[in-house]
Amino acid sequence: MSGLEELDRPGEPSGPGEAGPGRRQAAARRSAVDPVKALMHRHRDLCERAVDPLEIAAGLEAHGVTDRTAARFRHRDVFSLAEELYARTSRDGETPARPAPVTVPRARPxxxxLTLLPGALGAAAVAGVHLTHGRLRLVAAAVGVLAVTLGLRAALARGPLGAKDRTPPGVLATGMWTCCLIAYALLGDGLLDAAVAGGPDELPTGAPDGPWPVAVAPVLALALSCAPAAWSAHLFTARARRKLTSSRGLEDFTASVRPLLLSTFALYLSALWALLALCGAVLDEPAAYARATTLGALLLLARLLTIHGFPHAPAVALTATAAAQVAAPASVFASRLPGCGFLATPVETVVGAWGAGAVPTLTCGAAALALLLHATRTLTRASAHAPTDQPW
Known part of the structure; x- marks a missing residue:
């Protein structure tokens, strides 16, 4: 039962000290005359801890209070109700201070x-692989992969893409699936093509025209896109916080933040396309726009939802996408067992019709679309942008 539903039952005691019939009747009379006071007692911790009315509005919304609910307390919207709650809440016996302006995160050098680090290390790794041969090339590739992984981890630990204080420990396991998705973008299409053709007969050589082609350009572009992803996330968070001060209701805030979310998403995709074109031209490789774009969109949306306190949907989407991509070549290999030839039929049909790149495009595209629809519902709430104590 929610707190608001309990307010409609004033006869029940709200604590040990109100067990007597007389006190229950007095509490019922006070609640009927002043329903806002009853709501203030119900959410006392929220009201006393809040630094401004906006934080109270976000907390009320997180508890299911809507503008329609606020009308029961003689207020036009949740923001107006939060302002009264903030003004009437005493803090340490002192008169409440003037509401502080909403905190807007600032960019830090x-x-x-840190956000430029993955791209710089990725470029250095690609240069090292192209300048070496034989076993030395394998060593350079291994060192490059390790360096990029550590650089990406550092970039995600702090700044606009960091969610250190708001991510449950179990969500950290999704990093493994993210690595699987990036590894598939690098090696998966070449492996799937070779598997459908009856191979692979050799290990990847790192050359795009080898027996097992490696897609370096899309992965390098994704590493470089870590910087525009961070700036896009910072822009979205900062502008959404500013709109908290100008919005006069939850519906007004949602209507103003939804276009901001979509424009931020489009801004990142534009930067990613430019980086794909640049990397493809410099490395003289296919840019793989569809595959890299859907993967980049999926990773950005997953990170935006995670850093704003909604990690469950990204975890499910990343896990399902990675599992589907790993299952594609695995089903082809499994079909070589006696009596299991039917297992490769779906994958061979898709590859024969649209090529090996259709597998990551379809899987990442479907997951990104699902997360985008989810984000337009969750990231447009005021509670998703409540100020936190996490330093940038």
Whole structure:
């Protein structure tokens, strides 16, 4: 039973000290005359801890209070109700201070450098692989993969893409699936093509025209896109916080933040397309726009939802997408067992019609679309942008 439903039953005691019939009747009379006071007692911790009315509005919304509910307390919207709650809440016996302006995160030089780190290390790794041969090339590739992984982890630990204080420990396991998705973008299409053709007969050589082609350009573009992803996330968070001060209702805030979310998403995709074109031209490789775009969109939306306190849907989407991509070549290999030839039929049909790149495009595209629809519902709530104490 929610707190608001309990307010409609004033005869029940709200604590040990109100067990007597007389006190219950007095509480019922006070609640009937002043329903806002009853709501203030119900959410006392929220009201006393809040630094401004906006934080109370976000907390009420998270508890299911809507503008229609606020009308029962003689207020036009939740924001107006939050302002009264903030004004009437005493803090340590003092008169409540004037509401502080909403906190807007500012860009920090150190996290700007961190977001450039994965792309810089990725470019260095690609240069090292192209300048070496034989076993030395394998060593350069292994060192490059390790360096990029550590650089990406550092970029995600702090700054606009960091969710250190708001992510449950179990969600950290999704990092493994994210690595699987990036590894598939690098090696998966070449492996699937070779598997459908009856191979692979050799290990990847790192050359795009080898027996097992490696897609370096899309992965390098994704590493470089870590910086525009961070700036897009920062822009979205900062502008959404500012709109909290200008919105006069939850519906007004949602209507103003939804276009901001979509424009931020489009801004990142534009930057990713430019980086794909640049990397494809420099490395003289196919840019793989469809595959890289859907993967980049999936990773950005998953990170935006996670850093704003909605990690469950990204975890499910990343896990399902990675599992589907790993299952594609695995089903082809499994079909070589006696009596299991039917297992490869779906994958061979898709590859024969649209090529091996259709597998990551379809899987990542479907997951990204699902997360985008989810984000337009969750990231447009005021409670998703409540100020936190996490330093940038």
């Amino acid at each position: 150190y996290w700007a450098l």
